Amino acid sequence: MTADTPANVRPVLIAGQWRVAKSSTTFQATDPNKNTKLAAEFPVSSWDDCDEALNAAADAARQLRKMPPSKIAAFLERYADRIDAAKETLVESAFAETGLAKSPRLGDVELPRTSNQLRAAAKACRTGNWAMATIDTAAGIRSVFEPLGPVCVFGPNNFPFAFNSVAGGDFAAAIAAGNPVIAKANSSHPETTRLLAEQAAEALAETGLPPATVQLIYRTSHADGECLVSDPRVGATGYTGSRGAGLTLKSAADRAGKPIYLELSSVNPVVITPAALAEKGEAIVGDFVTSVLMGTGQFCTNPGMVMLVGGAETDTFIAAVKDKFASLPAGTLLSPAVAKSLSSSVKTLCDFGADLLTGGGEPEAGRCAYANTLMKTSAKAFLGNPEGFQTEAFGNASLFVVANDVPQLCEAIGHLEGNLTGCVYTANNGSDDDAYASISFELSPKVGRLLNDKMPTGVAVSAAMNHGGPYPATGHPGFTAVGVPASLVRFGKLTSFDNVRADRLPEILKDKNPTGETWRMIDGKWSTSNV
C-alpha cells in the first residue's frame, strides 16, 4: 500500500506482524441482508506478501519440527478457548458478513463446533494417534507420518467459522499435523477471518509457538494463487469452494507435484422409494424441506437432487414439497455472487429441459435472496444429458429426477458423478430391500458417505466420518476433510526409519510409548504398550 492507504484498510498478518499489505487494490464484503457493501476495506495482496509469508512459514515449519506435539496441542486448545470467549464479537461479524442466523446457527452450532474441532485436533496431535506409527522389530524398520511443510488453506464462503481458513477443519488438521498455515480468507467474510486470526495470534504468543505458524492474507490475483499452491516452499494445500477456481488451483499444484485437497461441488443425490413414501412420506417431506431450506441450502452436502420412481406416492410427495417451498419465506443467501450463481444454474437446468415447479426467476434486489426453487425432470431426460442435469444449483433449490422403475433409477444412478454423499430412503418394513440392494450397489461407489433414512446435511466430527468422495466432489477418493484423526493424514509425509539408532528415533517410534495412550502398530498388532 502507498502512504495514502485509507485508515480503514485492514492489515495482513505475516511473520507475526499485523502490517499494511503490499497491495494496489482493495475489496469490501457485502451485508447480504441489505445487499450493501460493508465499510471495512481489505487488501488484495501482491506476490510480495505471498513471498514473505512463504519464507516465514518455511522458517516456522523448521521450528515446529523441533517442538513436542504437546506444545502445538496447547496452542490449539488455547485458541479454542479464545474463540469461545470472543463468541459475541465473532457472531456479530459473521452475521453481518454472511446473513446466517446468529442463533442457533452461528452462535450455538457452528462456533462451538469450531472450537471443539480444534480441541479434537489437539488431542490427536498430543497422542500422535493420527500418525500411524508402525514398528517392525524383526526388520528394524519403523515408520510414522510427519509434518509435510507449510499448508495453504483456502476456505469456503458458507461456514465462516467451521471451515474458515484460519480456524476450520483444514486449519486444525494442518496445524495438528505440525505444519504452519497460510490462510487465504474467503472474500465474503474477511472481517470474521481477521477477528479469528487475532485470537490465533494471541494464542500463539501465549503458548510460545513461532509467530508465523498462522498467517493471513485476504485475497490475491488468480495467478498468484496458482503460484502459491505450487511454490517449492509449500507442503500442501486445502481448498474448499467452487469447482472452477478449485480445478485451476489443482492444475497448478499437480504440475508442481504438490498435494492439494479439494472439496468441490456435489449435488448429493437422495433416492426415495415408493414404499418409503407410502410408509412415511410426510416425515420425509419434513426432513427434505428442512435439509434444503436450512441455511438457505448453502451446505456442501445440500440435497440438490432427489431421485424417485414415478407413481401416486411420488406425485403426492412432490406436491407436498412444492407447497412448502412455495409457502416458506426464502432465506438470505451469503452474497450477491451466490444469488447470481443460483439464478444462473436454475436457468441452465431449465434450459436443459427441467420443469420449474416453483420459484425460479431473478434474485431479489434489496437483499441477497432467491425464491425457494424446485425443478423436475425424467430419468430418461437425465440419461440423455447426465452432465448437464448435474449442474450444481448451490442454495435453496433442488431437482427431482423421476424414473419409470427401479432399473431405470439404477441406470441413472450409474451416470452420477462423484458426490460427497448419497442417501437412500426405503420402507422400514423391509418390503423394498431388493430395491435397496440394487440402488446402494450403484450409489455406493459414487459417494463418500452413504446414508439410510436420513438427509445428508449435518457432518458429524467423527473418526468414522468421510467428508470426501470421488472426483469431482474432491480431488482424491481416499481422504476426508472432516473427522479426526483421519483428516490430519492429508498433511503428513510418511517417513520410514531403517536401522536408525534407538536414541535417534522420533519419540513416537522409540520403544517406550511416548504418552502411554498412543496407538502404534507393533509387529502387526495395534497397541498402546511399550515395545
Added chain:
Amino acid sequence: MTADTPANVRPVLIAGQWRVAKSSTTFQATDPNKNTKLAAEFPVSSWDDCDEALNAAADAARQLRKMPPSKIAAFLERYADRIDAAKETLVESAFAETGLAKSPRLGDVELPRTSNQLRAAAKACRTGNWAMATIDTAAGIRSVFEPLGPVCVFGPNNFPFAFNSVAGGDFAAAIAAGNPVIAKANSSHPETTRLLAEQAAEALAETGLPPATVQLIYRTSHADGECLVSDPRVGATGYTGSRGAGLTLKSAADRAGKPIYLELSSVNPVVITPAALAEKGEAIVGDFVTSVLMGTGQFCTNPGMVMLVGGAETDTFIAAVKDKFASLPAGTLLSPAVAKSLSSSVKTLCDFGADLLTGGGEPEAGRCAYANTLMKTSAKAFLGNPEGFQTEAFGNASLFVVANDVPQLCEAIGHLEGNLTGCVYTANNGSDDDAYASISFELSPKVGRLLNDKMPTGVAVSAAMNHGGPYPATGHPGFTAVGVPASLVRFGKLTSFDNVRADRLPEILKDKNPTGETWRMIDGKWSTSNV
C-alpha cells in the same frame, strides 16, 4: 492384426481370452548379454484392445465387489504357488530378457520375494487389515476403505518379477484391495510377463474369480497410454519407471481427477562423515561398492550420490572406491536403452563440471554394458546447479559431492529434490552425533526412508517400509509402493456408512468381527473384538 499375422506374435490376455491383438506393429525384446533381438514378437495394441480391456475390467470390478475377500485371497495364494512351481521357466525367461543373474538374484531372491509378497497381500485381503475399518457407535457412523475400481499397472524394467505389472507389488496391492488389474508389460521383458500372466489366468480359473480380473497388454502408443490412465472406467494407476513417461501419464491422470501412484527417479544420497570413515572406512567401501555394482546398479534405491566432507579420510575412501570400480568387471545392463541412457547421463554430469574418476565413455558393443563409473564434484559446484547435478545416472555409476564442512554439506542437502531414500553413516562412538543431528534434520524431509549405517538397496516387505518419498521421487509423499498393508490403501476408496441399517453394512463393519482377527478402530480404540 491382419490375417497374415506371423505365428510367433504373442497374444494378449483380454476378458479371459488369449487372443490375437488388435495391432498394426510389433516389437521384440533384446537379450542384453548378446545385444541381439529375441525371436518372439509382441503386439503394440491399438485403442480397441484397451477399450475392450476396460469394459471387461469394469464388469470384473462389479463382480469382485460381491465376492468375499477370502476368495480373492485364495487366488493370490494359488497364484503365488504357481509362480513358485514355474520357477525354472520363469527364471530362464527373465534371464534371457534382462541379463540379471539366475542365481542368487532371479531364482533365489526376487522370485521368492514375489510369491511371498502375493501371500502377504492375500493375508491383508483376508483379514481386511488394510481397510482401516472405523466404527463410531455413538454417532452411528462406520467407515472403511473399499475397492476403487480397475487399476492400470505399468511395471519397470529392473524387476521382472517383484515389480512386474502382472505379479509385483502394485499388482498384489491392487488385487488384494479388490480391484481388477490391466497390466501393461514392460517392453524389456514381455515374455516373462506373458508367462506370469499364464499362471495368473490359470489361478483365476482354479479359484473362481472373474477371468478379467487380470488382463495383459504389452505396449500401446503414448497417446493411448494417456487415454488409459484417464479413462472414466479406471479407478487408479500404478506406475514405476522413467520420470519423463511417468510425468506425461501423471498429467493425463491429474486432468481427469484419477489417482496415479508414481515411482520415478531418485539419486538416493548417502552421507558419510569423516569420523565414520576414520572408524570403519574399509567396511563402508565394501558396502558402497556392493550396493552400486550389485544388479549393475539398476535399483530404484541405487546410491547415485555420495555426500562427503573433504579431508584425508574422504580422499582415502574415494581412492579405495575408485580402485574397486576400476578393477571389477562391469555387469550387464537391462537393455540397450539403459546403456544409452547411462552413457548420456554421465556425459551430462561431466558437462556440468563433474570430474570423471573412472569409467565413462561409450557403451560396449557386444552386450548391454557400460564401464563402472565414478564422478566427483564439490558442494560449491553442486550448489551452483543443484538440479543439473541431480541428473539420475541409472546403473553402475555414482557421483561424489564433497563439501568443505558440515554446514556446507547441510546446505547442499537442503537443495536435494525428493528422494526414495537417504542414508547417513556416522561414527559408532558418538563423536559426531552433533553432525548427525544437523544432517538428518535436513535430509529427513527430503526422503521417504532414512537409514543409518546401511546402504539403501534392499527394500524389505515390511509394514513399516516406505518405498515412496516426496516429489519427484513419487507423486505423493504419503504413500508407499512396498509394504503390506499400507500399499493397498492406494487402491481404496474411503466410504462412510451413516445411519446405515445393521444388516446392510459390509461384513467388516458389522458388530461381529468378521474374522476374529480383523483390526478395527472402535470408539477410538483399535481392537479385534466384536462391537
